[in-house]
Amino acid sequence: MNKLLQGVLVLLVIAGVVIFMIIKKKKKKIDPFPANWHLLLVDHVKFYAELNAEEQKRFQQRIMLFLSEVYIESVSFQLEDLDRLLVASSAVIPVFGFKNWRYSNLSTVILYPDHFDKNLIFENSGEDKIVMGLVGNGRFEHQMILSRRALHEGFDRHNDLLNTGIHEFVHLIDKVDGVTDGVPERLLKQAYIIPWLKMVHKEMEAINAHKSDIRNYGGTNEAEFLATASEYFFENPGLMQRKHPDLYKMLHDCFFPDEKI
Template sequence: MKILSIIFVLVFIGSLLIIIFSRSVILLDYLYLFIFKKPAFVHFLWRKPRELSSLDKQFLNHNFPFYKRLPQKKKKVFEHRIISFIADKEFQGRDGIIITEEMKLWVAATAIMLTFGMRNYKLPMLEIVLIYPDIYLSTVTKKYHKGEYNPYMRALVFSWKDFQQGYNIHNDNLNLGIHEFIHLIQINSYKKGDISAVIFTDTSKEIIRLLADETIRENLLKADYFRAYAFTNRVEFLAVLVEYFIESPTIFKEKFPAFYFKIREMLNYNFIGY
């Protein structure tokens, strides 16, 4: 009985120490966030990263300048995240389209590019990726769409023709994949309470407050820089800003540095730096 009592006490003390350690780590994490406005760590891997095939790496180097500019160590993180993301989601074709591995790679790489500065990247508010060959009739709005996020199905929907067109031209600030993923990330951040979600949500609110300033809004409209669709509503404004941030960061930074630095803070990386 004495031995059992000692074991019980040791297990109790061990469990208590684990709880105290976990709470301390969380507290320090939020303290770091308060001081530096970013997570204490992002790309830590608990196990050996999974690597893509040489053909997949070649595809990323050719189609994703973001990936190409990463140092080798970061590329391994990017690849590991892509593999994990694809394994976590269901991909379905509609109207006769057949899902290929290249399609999965395109979609996953877009998601990982946008969440690369975040610790949690799998976006649990997304379960299904639906791909149509062209514009489709939305079951939600009963209108024709190029893409949308359906929160009830936890589904991201794309016209593949328009998704690819977004990458065919790299500097027109129009990218369907980036645009729709930002809508998803925004909703995901509202629903989740991790460090990256807090940063994304708080910074996006700061961006909207900037937009609400009459002088700033007037300057935005006079500059005629952002396409008109950006001013549809605050949700669209945020998504359009990220398209500009990704596709023409240098010009964006020169014209509207306040918005540029807020997007950089929100995504937690400097796109120009990569």
């Protein structure tokens, strides 16, 4: 498929989304959780499988709320239930510690079958870069674009410290205050911001000096550090607690403020 055709497909998807959102505003309905989705979650989402029965019920409710508010579309493939569940799980996991969280800055998630060229999405972006996921801006504001392959691999490869879906939703959480800067002000108490930034810069120095097991992308900037460290936190919290106890505690306080370690 040539670049022009792919670009047209994306624009058609966005047009469909606008129509969908207009209709959805007139009639909001939360569907019941399909019984067969429970086993899909148990088999593919470790976070869900480790919850008790009561928490799993709450996770299911959050899944259905998210799917009632955010449109998920695919480009060049047929969307399946597992695709929807993995997108929704990526959204729910980072905010599961918050009872009333809703993604006010997201209307649509667009799935490409594989990694994609950023220039196909943002013309003249100046970056000829193959990416696994991104949070949109400009005419793609309130949109997220994900590689289906990367999304699935993030959940299938347990404990590899990489989960593209969670990574991108943490960027959205970071962006709620208007800027993606690695300081999630909706999660961090004001008094913790300076200690957080000091910790971030210390950890980024370790990454860039190849003295950390946090993956290299976390050394790019503060925003990427937050998203990458959050992947680690949710993928293998026990390992992070042993190897990065201060960072683990700070992230735990951010994502689960009502729970004691």
